[in-house]
Amino acid sequence: MDQEETEKLPRIVIIGGGFGGLLAAKKLGRVKARVTVLDKTNHHLFQPLLYQVATASLAPSDIAAAIRHVLRNQANTSVELAEVREIDVNARIVKCADPSRLKQDFEVPYDYLIVACGTRHSYFAHPEWEKLAPGLKAVEDALEIRRRFLLAFEEADRAATPDERDAWLTFVIVGAGPTGCELAGVMQEIAHGMRRDFRHVDTRDTAVILLEAGSRILPAFPEPLAARASRDLTELRVDVRTSSAVTRIEPDAVYVGDHKIRTRSVFWAAGNVASPVSKSLGVPLTRTGQVIVERDLSIPGHPNVFVIGDLAHALQKNGQPAPGVAQVAMQEGRVAARNIIATIERRPRSDFNYFNKGDLATIGRGKAIANLFGGKIQVGGRLAWFLWLGIHITYLIGFRNRLSVLLQWAYAYFTYQRGARLITETARSAVK
Amino acid sequence: MDQEETEKLPRIVIIGGGFGGLLAAKKLGRVKARVTVLDKTNHHLFQPLLYQVATASLAPSDIAAAIRHVLRNQANTSVELAEVREIDVNARIVKCADPSRLKQDFEVPYDYLIVACGTRHSYFAHPEWEKLAPGLKAVEDALEIRRRFLLAFEEADRAATPDERDAWLTFVIVGAGPTGCELAGVMQEIAHGMRRDFRHVDTRDTAVILLEAGSRILPAFPEPLAARASRDLTELRVDVRTSSAVTRIEPDAVYVGDHKIRTRSVFWAAGNVASPVSKSLGVPLTRTGQVIVERDLSIPGHPNVFVIGDLAHALQKNGQPAPGVAQVAMQEGRVAARNIIATIERRPRSDFNYFNKGDLATIGRGKAIANLFGGKIQVGGRLAWFLWLGIHITYLIGFRNRLSVLLQWAYAYFTYQRGARLITETARSAVK
Numbered sequence: 001m002d003q004e005e006t007e008k009l010p011r012i013v014i015i016g017g018g019f020g021g022l023l024a025a026k027k028l029g030r031v032k033a034r035v036t037v038l039d040k041t042n043h044h045l046f047q048p049l050l051y052q053v054a055t056a057s058l059a060p061s062d063i064a065a066a067i068r069h070v071l072r073n074q075a076n077t078s079v080e081l082a083e084v085r086e087i088d089v090n091a092r093i094v095k096c097a098d099p100s101r102l103k104q105d106f107e108v109p110y111d112y113l114i115v116a117c118g119t120r121h122s123y124f125a126h127p128e129w130e131k132l133a134p135g136l137k138a139v140e141d142a143l144e145i146r147r148r149f150l151l152a153f154e155e156a157d158r159a160a161t162p163d164e165r166d167a168w169l170t171f172v173i174v175g176a177g178p179t180g181c182e183l184a185g186v187m188q189e190i191a192h193g194m195r196r197d198f199r200h201v202d203t204r205d206t207a208v209i210l211l212e213a214g215s216r217i218l219p220a221f222p223e224p225l226a227a228r229a230s231r232d233l234t235e236l237r238v239d240v241r242t243s244s245a246v247t248r249i250e251p252d253a254v255y256v257g258d259h260k261i262r263t264r265s266v267f268w269a270a271g272n273v274a275s276p277v278s279k280s281l282g283v284p285l286t287r288t289g290q291v292i293v294e295r296d297l298s299i300p301g302h303p304n305v306f307v308i309g310d311l312a313h314a315l316q317k318n319g320q321p322a323p324g325v326a327q328v329a330m331q332e333g334r335v336a337a338r339n340i341i342a343t344i345e346r347r348p349r350s351d352f353n354y355f356n357k358g359d360l361a362t363i364g365r366g367k368a369i370a371n372l373f374g375g376k377i378q379v380g381g382r383l384a385w386f387l388w389l390g391i392h393i394t395y396l397i398g399f400r401n402r403l404s405v406l407l408q409w410a411y412a413y414f415t416y417q418r419g420a421r422l423i424t425e426t427a428r429s430a431v432k
Numbered sequence: 433m434d435q436e437e438t439e440k441l442p443r444i445v446i447i448g449g450g451f452g453g454l455l456a457a458k459k460l461g462r463v464k465a466r467v468t469v470l471d472k473t474n475h476h477l478f479q480p481l482l483y484q485v486a487t488a489s490l491a492p493s494d495i496a497a498a499i500r501h502v503l504r505n506q507a508n509t510s511v512e513l514a515e516v517r518e519i520d521v522n523a524r525i526v527k528c529a530d531p532s533r534l535k536q537d538f539e540v541p542y543d544y545l546i547v548a549c550g551t552r553h554s555y556f557a558h559p560e561w562e563k564l565a566p567g568l569k570a571v572e573d574a575l576e577i578r579r580r581f582l583l584a585f586e587e588a589d590r591a592a593t594p595d596e597r598d599a600w601l602t603f604v605i606v607g608a609g610p611t612g613c614e615l616a617g618v619m620q621e622i623a624h625g626m627r628r629d630f631r632h633v634d635t636r637d638t639a640v641i642l643l644e645a646g647s648r649i650l651p652a653f654p655e656p657l658a659a660r661a662s663r664d665l666t667e668l669r670v671d672v673r674t675s676s677a678v679t680r681i682e683p684d685a686v687y688v689g690d691h692k693i694r695t696r697s698v699f700w701a702a703g704n705v706a707s708p709v710s711k712s713l714g715v716p717l718t719r720t721g722q723v724i725v726e727r728d729l730s731i732p733g734h735p736n737v738f739v740i741g742d743l744a745h746a747l748q749k750n751g752q753p754a755p756g757v758a759q760v761a762m763q764e765g766r767v768a769a770r771n772i773i774a775t776i777e778r779r780p781r782s783d784f785n786y787f788n789k790g791d792l793a794t795i796g797r798g799k800a801i802a803n804l805f806g807g808k809i810q811v812g813g814r815l816a817w818f819l820w821l822g823i824h825i826t827y828l829i830g831f832r833n834r835l836s837v838l839l840q841w842a843y844a845y846f847t848y849q850r851g852a853r854l855i856t857e858t859a860r861s862a863v864k
Contacts, residue, residue, distance in 0.1 A: 065853070103587065
């Protein structure tokens with residue numbers, strides 16, 4: 001194909017190289033079109049395992065891969081670093097800044113657009129909590145949590161008073177969804193694994209407190225499974241406190257109403273809010289800023305613009321919105337790509353129907369819960385954990401050769417030792 | 433032993449958990465003494481492989497391990513984060529700051545002291561070059577070089593003009609010691625490995641220029657071996673320029689006299705200067721701030737203070753100072769520890785005599801040089817490379833189970849793909 005022919009091809013732009021965006025890009029790999037993937041980082045991140053980076057179990061590169069490398073065999077696809085500022089759906093233009101600020105702002109025109117730029121943390125009405133209680137979205141977040149987590153033991157080891165020591169050995173996690181539960185469980189395991197490394201503290205005195213505003217943990221799971229997970233957490237010596245909304249965060253304390261918990265480390269795994277890009281689409285949004293999409297995942301009035309993943313509010317047949325999980329994003333990515341291809345080829349579009357293969361959450365070594373086939377199969381314990389492990393390793397091996405992760409896990413499983421216990425200055429700590 | 437008895441034991445303080453300090457600590461593991469290791473980071477770093485982190489081949493945690501974890505089985509040893517400000521040899525006190533600034537400045541008293549806090553980069557009379565041309569000492573440095581290196585290809589891919597693109601594809605490394613040569617070789621290999629990932633540039637157009645002020649590369653090696661390495665580098669398309677002292681660095685250019693080289697990426701592998709701590713010892717120093725030590729590695733007038741590693745200027749029998757390499761530091765660490773034990777046990781001390789097992793430098797895949805047994809055996813090529821590989825893997829496996837590194841290397845060797853190609857915001861980039 002010569003350049004003139006190429007320039008006549010439709011331009012498909014995908015914003016975001018997460019699960020949804022990446023799957024859409026892959027699906028579009030053989031289409032006669034010019035596909036561009038924009039992301040503010042250069043890597044796709046396997047976010048379900050990010051908590052393992054935050055707890056010094058895996059290295060960032062174990063769970064991330066350069067987006068352009070993943071898509072290197074698609075001749076029709078290019079990848080560019082871009083921080084999307086605004087979308088002009090009438091002019092059909094994406095307005096971008098260079099995340100590294102090495103280049104001036106630029107515009108990317110499109111014929112078809114897939115918006116998959118996800119959510120960010122919501123600190124509700126308390127943006128000032130962000131510095132005190134970092135959340136877990138990007139690699140930089142995970143490294144900052146890792147730094148604070150490991151540093152806390154260093155400080156506990158040389159604390160001047162027992163009170164001070166206890167505050168350093170107390171970790172509070174806000175929000176008991178899958179990320180919060182996983183973080184809490186692993187933190188106790190890691191603390192236990194470090195018991196011989198310190199001379200002046202016993203790391204088994206570590207307290208991990210999991211605060212949940214709702215009446216129970218893991219609301220996306222059936223009650224009996226969540227109860228099982230709660231028992232598992234308690235067994236790992238995680239202090240699970242439901243109906244406990246955080247009302248105040250200070251550098252050395254968290255408050256639940258009038259009750260003060262002394263701690264030097266608070267981590268945020270609570271609310272999410274849509275990327276502000278959604279506002280510029282000019283269509284109805286939910287309270288948290290998600291875009292209410294049509295059944296074919298396009299937006300009202302602009303059939304060439306699709307929104308997928310955590311940013312989309314897509315109603316299922318049962319009238320409930322599809323949840324904000326990886327498998328929804330991936331299925332939506334496939335449907336959006338397929339509908340673009342259908343439109344180019346003048347075929348009818350199809351609707352998005354979420355097929356839930358099952359939900360998994362892990363609590364710690366050998367502990368997990370699985371809710372499969374719409375709740376027909378509910379399992380906990382070691383079986384669910386091996387299922388969790390198998391699915392995650394399969395995914396990681398699929399998107400890059402990550403045998404080393406398997407080894408790290410095998411090693412950690414048999415020895416209780418973890419591999420990435422580095423305290424390094426991070427981008428977040430440096431700007432503090 | 434009860435607390436009272438413990439408090440009568442001599443206090444041995446080691447500053448620095450590098451090769452010298454760590455070996456000394458290990459040697460002192462069974463001594464009846466209170467041993468304290470102070471370091472400004474929590475990890476021992478296998479610095480000879482740091483260039484592989486800088487070039488996205490290994491993750492930081494592949495080549496680093498928590499110092500307290502390495503020493504966990506030594507009940508007499510504790511480890512503490514400390515940035516050493518000053519040593520008062522008369523009061524026998526080390527004055528420290530907390531690197532994370534969470535704790536106030538503090539003092540650590542000692543009966544015996546081993547100073548092993550190494551060197552830092554010297555930009556000669558140009559401290560302003562540091563921001564433009566980062567060097568390679570700590571994990572944070574490596575991550576910043578990795579960020580700049582990978583970002584350069586992103587920018588080249590979307591450069592507006594061929595001139596701009598070429599500046600992004602040109603990498604200049606200043607200093608042709610082992611680190612400079614290794615960086616240069618690997619950078620070309622990585623560039624080659626990414627050739628299918630970019631749509632608008634051919635990464636095989638990458639230029640790597642190695643600038644050396646001296647008349648030849650690798651001055652620590654015999655001339656024929658250095659010539660071999662130089663040929664290897666040229667074969668990898670590294671532009672080796674000797675007798676080329678840098679006279680000016682700008683954001684988009686490097687000057688060698690009047691000759692201007694357009695580049696957006698300059699990396700520093702040239703001079704070193706002693707840690708400023710050496711000044712506070714009040715003893716004669718060399719021009720670069722190294723401490724001139726006695727034959728037993730103690731300092732003049734203070735037989736209870738030892739200086740080892742890159743910070744020490746220790747004369748060999750032939751009148752030459754021992755070079756600043758890992759094996760010297762490790763041997764000195766052993767001697768200093770042994771001399772402390774001898775003094776405690778009222779036995780005579782022994783002198784330091786460097787036994788040079790051999791020097792190795794690698795240039796790239798299958799390419800290295802080895803100078804063994806005082807030059808009796810000199811080899812290059814694949815044999816030397818396997819020797820290099822074997823020694824480095826042995827060391828890594830010795831200090832922690834790092835099988836994953838072996839796998840990464842095997843994978844990279846057979847596929848030319850690298851595993852850690854993440855651009856992340858770093859502590860260095862954030863404070864820019």
